[in-house]
Amino acid sequence: MGNLNVAAVGAPGLAADIGKKGTVSDMTFYEVKEGSDSITLIEPSKYPDKLSSLFYATEMSEFVILTVDKIDSFLGETIVMVDSQKRSKGWIVLRNYIQPEQLKPLIAGTCLEGYEFVEEDPTAMRIALIDMAKAEKRTAGDGTCGSCPVDSHFNVKGVGTVVLGSVADGYFKVHDKMTVWPVKKEVVLRSIQKHDIDAQDGVKGDHVGLALKGIESDELDRGFVCSTDPSIKMTQKVTGKVTYNKYYRGELKDGMMVHVGHWMQMVPARIEKASGKDADVEMSFDGQIIHKPGDEGVVMYLEGGKLRVIGTIVLP
Structure with a gap:
């Protein structure tokens, strides 16, 4: 089961052509599934009004699609944010007859310098992204403790407290004991879902839903961290x-x-x-x-x- 988290930044609209719209907050999520493999596209829907929207979208992602329809200060700020987070894998899509030569001076010396310029072809992009997801071959065999920062949380009838987020590092499995930071509360991981499919573990890069026993939804907030890692x-x-x-x-x-x-x-x-x-x-x-x-x-x-x-x- 492979998953790829993709930040769709710059000019909006492309993510909607690639994936199916899901959760909407200050970020809008789009999903693509093919068998057990999936893509999560994250669009910072409140940017540029909220810088946090851009930060969270790129922070949750491993791959970036930068769509450029004009060269302005917001494009510059987006490039700087992506570079600050060292997201070195991505594509650049150009609109409105903008040429690569116009953009190259802006990305010189940044991690975006190695991005590939691609045509805006949602079907071809969807296929290529799924191939990347399949190639991830995420495994839980490295023995590393895992952490999942909380993006959102809610109560599900018959299930209890559920948090959504992307696994930041390592891995964890069903029935693991986890600590919820900053409240330092110990919980039990009752179940894991990836794109609404039950799973036995969460591995770095997975976009997951975690059902937790031992904490109520109203005790949580975005930014809390669920972790099995003692170094937190x-x-x-x-x-x-x-x-x-x-x-x-x-x-x-x-x-x-x-x-x-x-x-x-x-x-x-x-x-x-x-x-x-x-x-x-x-x-x-x-x-x-x-x-x-x-x-x-x-x-x-x-x-x-x-x-x-x-x-x-x-x-x-």
Whole structure:
């Protein structure tokens, strides 16, 4: 059973031509199924008004389709976001007679530099994406504990609490005991579904529905993490160097309020100390951020005008 999570960013509409429309929130999900293999396309339907919509869509994905119908600041911000999350596999679709030569200077030096320019042919794209999903051959045999950040949650009659999300790393299986962060509550994984089909395990990259025993839906929120991984931690303060993207002209200042994105979290943080782009930054979170040691967070400044993505920082 293979699955491929695809962020459909840039100009809207292409995902609807490739897949069947599913859940709609600040992201719109589209699905394609062929036998036991599937594609999940995620469109950031509230972007550019909500930067979080773009962040979550790309954060949940392993592959990106960037559709370009005009060259503007929102295209630039989208390129910077994708590059900050190091999504190095993808396609670029050009509309309105835009030529590759017009885009290449914008993606030079970014992870999008290796993207393939493809024709806008939804049927051919659907076939190629399914072939990619089949080739994933996800297995649970590596012995690695797994984590699933929560995108949405609800109560299902006769089933109980269900959360939806994409497996961030590792794997877990039915009947595993999991910890729900940040509440640190132990639950039992009653069942797993992938695209409405029962499964025995969840593997990195799977888009899953998890039925949990031991917690109520109203105790959960987007950004919580269900995990079997003992290395998961929560951090309230971070000191480290921010790696600025090459397009961000400003720099962090004492007292600025930023947001740090990781998994399905966008956590507000205050800059306590900043003394130039080459120096360490000290920041304090409004609450705590959930992560594994060494994970990277995307630093965003929502009042930043045309470019709200600053760069990245390594979490301790």
